[in-house]
């Protein structure tokens with residue numbers, strides 16, 4: 001990427017357009033981006049407006065499925081790469097260049113803000129985040145101090161550089177939601193049952209709510225840094241919330257996720273809320289304050305949209321494993337997801353969860369083409 005390279009779509013935003021912060025107390029006023037960006041199919045779909053074609057992007061589109069990603073990451077630890085704005089910019093742009101997706105997602109990880117406030121952890125290859133000293137008591141919770149913009153200057157720098165490069169292609173910022181972050185912190189690493197997390201939640205609701213309150217502040221501040229630097233939308237990942245019943249989700253989790261999303265309201269950016277195995281939680285996740293609800297492959301989009309209601313768009317929901325099948329099978333499934341998504345008031349095509357590392361990148365490019373071709377609205381011309 002050179003300084004003279006043209007932006008990927010439309011014109012880059014100037015620093016003045018990105019927003020200005022006159023003092024720490026004052027609210028940042030975001031001038032609207034270029035009309036082309038606001039009018040992009042992705043942002044139009046988030047607002048449930050008519051689109052020229054269904055927008056498509058993929059969770060984990062930047063990452064291990066791409067040879068160019070593996071090349072730039074060679075010899076660099078995952079968390080170190082997240083603190084290098086040059087690498088973050090390059091890795092975030094790679095899938096946009098290659099697949100022509102309708103949105104970029106910021107390359108980082110849900111644990112980056114935890115590292116930034118001094119929580120000792122490592123990302124172990126093929127395992128996931130592993131925490132040095134798990135958080136299980138009221139005293140442990142005290143170790144989670146609030147996150148401020150100065151804790152993550154590399155995020156601000158990378159987002160600013162990206163919005164310039166991306167032009168009319170929206171950048172999605174993201175954070176992990178309190179439950180999903182709590183699960184890693186309490187378990188000490190990835191967990192299938194979330195047993196220790198639930199033990200704390202049911203056994204010590206006071207400690208649980210204190211923990212999630214702090215994680216809500218951290219998630220909210222992490223998202224705010226990305227939006228203030230120019231991200232056009234945010235996605236709050238509550239990947240593991242599907243482990244809970246609806247009643248428990250509403251009691252122990254929803255208030256904290258709702259606070260994160262409410263904190264973002266004044267920025268005006270669309271908010272996507274996603275989890276896996278959340279068929280029973282979809283209405284509650286929408287009510288947490290999302291504009292778009294992410295749906296996994298278990299629930300047809302038409303059913304999901306019926307549950308969520310007409311005032312929210314849906315995102316999803318091709319099974320990532322389908323991409324490992326023959327091309328005609330991929331095509332059938334893409335067509336089915338599009339047909340089902342047409343029942344919703346707004347549809348953003350995505351997978352039901354992240355791209356599997358063994359996915360052939362050419363298949364992803366083909367899916368983008370298929371989604372664009374099959375969903376294209378004929379231009380209506382006066383007679």
Ligand SMILES: Cc1c2[nH]c(c1CCC(=O)O)Cc1[nH]c(c(CCC(=O)O)c1C)Cc1[nH]c(c(CCC(=O)O)c1C)Cc1[nH]c(c(C)c1CCC(=O)O)C2
Nearest residue numbers: 059060061063064107108109110125126127128237239354
């Ligand atoms: C599961 C996991 C986490 N963190 C990690 C893992 C994977 C462990 C492994 O298999 O090696 C570590 C990780 N996170 C990321 C990478 C880079 C390579 C890659 O996965 O493609 C790696 C190695 C990027 C990321 N990690 C994340 C993103 C952002 C979201 C996106 O791109 O969709 C990226 C680029 C977000 C993330 N990070 C985590 C969760 C639960 C989420 C939310 C999304 C989800 O449910 O998968 C925790």
